[in-house]
Amino acid sequence: MTPILFIDRDGTLVEEPDDFQLDRLDKLRFIPGVIPALLRLRDAGYQFVMVTNQDGLGTPAFPQADFDGPHELMMQVLQSQGVSFREVLIDTSLPSDNAPTRKPGIGLALHYLKDRSVDWPRSAMVGDRETDNAFARNLGVRAFQLCTPQFGGEWDWPAIAHALADAPRTARVERITRETRIRVEVDLDRVAEPSITTGLGFFDHMLEQIGKHGGFALSLHCDGDLHIDEHHTVEDSALALGQALREALGNKRGIGRYGFTLPMDEALATAALDFSGRPYLAFEGGFQRERIGDMPTELVAHFFRSLCESAGLNLNLQVRGDNDHHKVEACFKVVARALRQAIKREGSELPSTKGLL
Known part of the structure; x- marks a missing residue:
């Protein structure tokens, strides 16, 4: 059985820009402690699935090309340090669309519920917003909300790694x-x-x-x-x-x-x-x-x-x-x-x- 850590992107893996769009390379900043924590969890048997809402990605307001550069660099840095993702799930809808694939909806992750190899009691979700917590509840896994000035929360990455890897x-x-x-x-x-x-x-x-x-x-x-x-x-x-x-x-x-x-x-x-x-x-x-x-x-x-x-x-x-x-x-x-x-x-x-x- 394999535990899965579902992970938000902006505000969780990387710092969220003030304008909420990571559309330039100079905006890319990793959250402190994230890579050592992910390595600990990898060694504890966890696989990682990224689940992120990217409002209006692919529209003139947020062109796909602006997204791809910083995202690909982020993935390359993580991969170079030994952190890989089983899957990257991106919802591009707007909040007003009420799409079932948009967190806290679990539409993008429904196929995992049919996977009998997933260790659900050990699986978890890490995010920075209440919508990430709600996604975790809807999926039936434990939620960890990172401590941020914008949205509160009480966890940091070392503590999350301790809670999940050390039991x-x-x-x-x-x-x-x-x-x-x-x-x-x-x-x-x-x-x-x-x-x-x-x-x-x-x-x-x-x-x-x-x-x-x-x-x-x-x-x-x-x-x-x-x-x-x-x-x-x-x-x-x-x-x-x-x-x-x-x-x-x-x-x-x-x-x-x-x-x-x-x-x-x-x-x-x-x-x-x-x-x-x-x-x-x-x-x-x-x-x-x-x-x-x-x-x-x-x-x-x-x-x-x-x-x-x-x-x-x-x-x-x-x-x-x-x-x-x-x-x-x-x-x-x-x-x-x-x-x-x-x-x-x-x-x-x-x-x-x-x-x-």
């Missing part, structure tokens, strides 16, 4: 109670700088350790009732993060499942964890200080207990040392490193003799 394990969780409003986003297959805001500086720093040393993209933003105390913010952040991890892992096929010991100056922390689906925390360690920064130390174990409950995680966590700051930070770092090992995906086997995790 990333992602999740977005919103947890809203009378005490907290939390939004968590994770991508277990992408490395990125963590984005954390909870209103608690030291807690933010600890959550950053989970994303940074866990080796995955983590965004967590919490508005909590800090005028009461820190408990709800810490607890609910752990619950939301655990839920996001559980959802992103899905069926858990291919994961490492287990892992880590980590020193931090005089402190030593050990984390043995298992994404078994059976939540349990065994914590050994203590703290002399009541707080580290603005975070009560009594909430350290409570954070990991809440994380275990919502992630379906079995965690044995031990820490010893003299400096409480080092001990707390070592706890978060060692759990992050254990997570990095456990969520790493290799193959598609389920690491369980039970047949279920």
Whole structure:
């Protein structure tokens, strides 16, 4: 089965001129990142089909000769870099014609619906306008709208390549109670700088350790009732993060499942964890200080207990040392490193003799 990426032209492969007609060679500008992204997708097995509306092409207002030069140069550049198209579909009608071949109509692509070799669940459409999104809906494939000043959108080419080629394990969780409003986003297959805001500086720093040393993209933003105390913010952040991890892992096929010991100056922390689906925390360690920064130390174990409950995680966590700051930070770092090992995906086997995790 072959996945197909249907691709708009102007505003998607190349920048769209202010007058909406790419009719001169000096107007030809490629969208940033498009060629490396297409090469990644080609290597992932995708074939490309261009689908473009060219209003009135072939009329005196838009002569065919004016179109052919820039278009042929664009195709030559793409071909020279290893990017070829299975087919180029061009509709030349005007909007007022209401032609079924004009996007968002799928008249030009109907023959693909009869092709049993097309991998439709993996196929997608990339464009810069709502009409491209509607074309995707009409065809029954996923839509990606590029971010442009004219039409909005939220995607760029590297992100599209990641989403389609890597099949990333992602999740977005919103947890809203009378005490907290939390939004968590994770991508277990992408490395990125963590984005954390909870209103608690030291807690933010600890959550950053989970994303940074866990080796995955983590965004967590919490508005909590800090005028009461820190408990709800810490607890609910752990619950939301655990839920996001559980959802992103899905069926858990291919994961490492287990892992880590980590020193931090005089402190030593050990984390043995298992994404078994059976939540349990065994914590050994203590703290002399009541707080580290603005975070009560009594909430350290409570954070990991809440994380275990919502992630379906079995965690044995031990820490010893003299400096409480080092001990707390070592706890978060060692759990992050254990997570990095456990969520790493290799193959598609389920690491369980039970047949279920």
